[in-house]
Amino acid sequence: DAGITQSPRYKITETGRQVTLMCHQTWSHSYMFWYRQDLGHGLRLIYYSAAADITDKGEVPDGYVVSRSKTENFPLTLESATRSQTSVYFCASSGLGAQETQYFGPGTRLLVL
Amino acid sequence: GENVEQHPSTLSVQEGDSAVIKCTYSDSASNYFPWYKQELGKRPQLIIDIRSNVGEKKDQRIAVTLNKTAKHFSLHITETQPEDSAVYFCPSSGGSNYKLTFGKGTLLTVNP
Numbered sequence: 650d651a652g653i654t655q656s657p658r659y660k661i662t663e664t665g666r667q668v669t670l671m672c673h674q675t676w677s678h679s680y681m682f683w684y685r686q687d688l689g690h691g692l693r694l695i696y697y698s699a700a701a702d703i704t705d706k707g708e709v710p711d712g713y714v715v716s717r718s719k720t721e722n723f724p725l726t727l728e729s730a731t732r733s734q735t736s737v738y739f740c741a742s743s744g745l746g747a748q749e750t751q752y753f754g755p756g757t758r759l760l761v762l
Numbered sequence: 763g764e765n766v767e768q769h770p771s772t773l774s775v776q777e778g779d780s781a782v783i784k785c786t787y788s789d790s791a792s793n794y795f796p797w798y799k800q801e802l803g804k805r806p807q808l809i810i811d812i813r814s815n816v817g818e819k820k821d822q823r824i825a826v827t828l829n830k831t832a833k834h835f836s837l838h839i840t841e842t843q844p845e846d847s848a849v850y851f852c853p854s855s856g857g858s859n860y861k862l863t864f865g866k867g868t869l870l871t872v873n874p
Contacts, residue, residue, distance in 0.1 A: 680860060691851065692806065692864040699860060707861065739805060747855035747862045748794045753805040 652676050655740050655754040663762050668727045670757050672740030680743040681723040682751065683707075683715065685736040692739065698723055699746065730761045765789075766854045768865035775842050776873050783850055783868045786834045791857030795828055795835045798851040800867070806851060810837070842872045 653674040662668050672681065683695040694707030696715040704715050712734060714726045723742075727734055740754040765788040775781050785795075796811035812819045812826045812835065819826050823842075828835040839846055849869050853862035 682860075682862075684864075689866065691866040692853075694861060694863075697860050705860075708863075746859040747853075748859060750796070750808045750811070751862065753807070755805055 653740065653742055653752050653754045655738075655757050657757060658755065659758045661760045661762065662730050664731060665729050668730050668759065670725045670727075670738055670740075670759070672723045672725070672754055674721055674723075674740075674742040674752075674754075676742060676744070676752075677720055678742035678744050678752075679720070680746040680751075681717065682741040682743070683713070683723070683725045684739045684741065685709065685734075686739060686756075687736050695725065695738075727759075730759075732761050735759060735761045766852060766863050766865040768852055768868055770868060771866065772869045772871075774871045774873060777842060777844060779842055781837075781839045781842050781846070781870055781872075783837045783852070783870070784834055785836070785852035785854070785865060786832075787854040787856070788833065789854065789856035790830075790833065792833075792854045793857060794855050795826065796853060796862075797824075797826060797837045798853065799848045800851065801848045839870075842870075844872050844874050846870060847872045 656671045682697045684692045693709050698704045698717040701720050738757045741751040743751045767786045793814040798806040799809045800806040823840050825838040849867040851867045853864040
């Protein structure tokens with residue numbers, strides 16, 4: 650678990666501001682994922698990446714942007730934060746995508762005022 | 763897309779009792795069935811998984827059974843302990859290499 654980290658762990662921002670959540674893994678896993686967790690919705694996939702420079706949308710991508718210039722990093726940007734994006738965000742990584750263990754980061758709690 | 767339904771949504775048992783959580787999936791192409799445990803305020807972690815060519819797998823007090831015909835798989839926890847209290851998720855990949863569809867989870871409470 651220490652191999653995947655997220656920063657910041659807590660963030661308070663205002664509506665309309667841009668926010669970037671960072672995710673870093675040390676295993677050289679090919680696949681990385683961003684999920685959001687809200688009460689009553691479980692975990693929902695925002696974006697995923699199969700390798701450096703390869704990203705694609707998940708279930709709830711609207712309002713989010715990702716990039717993956719290096720294998721170990723997968724930042725998630727909220728271009729103009731909205732209150733509905735208040736959530737807990739988890740980053741995860743896996744060597745073989747959805748067909749084996751996904752290792753989750755500790756999460757980032759984001760509050761949009 | 764894949765649809766995963768998990769039952770029950772909440773489960774309360776006495777310490778030492780058994781607990782069973784069932785997941786039903788829709789995509790017959792699904793071939794990997796993991797169970798994740800998430801303690802309060804913590805990250806989800808894999809506790810056990812099973813592939814479609816295996817009907818049952820055990821690891822100490824936990825086991826997973828798969829019924830591909832009925833499209834459901836279940837988590838069995840025996841001799842429950844207070845530290846088993848958590849939310850359990852049963853995501854399904856639907857045969858996808860990248861996308862896991864999570865259910866809403868089951869909140870298990872083990873009362874001492």
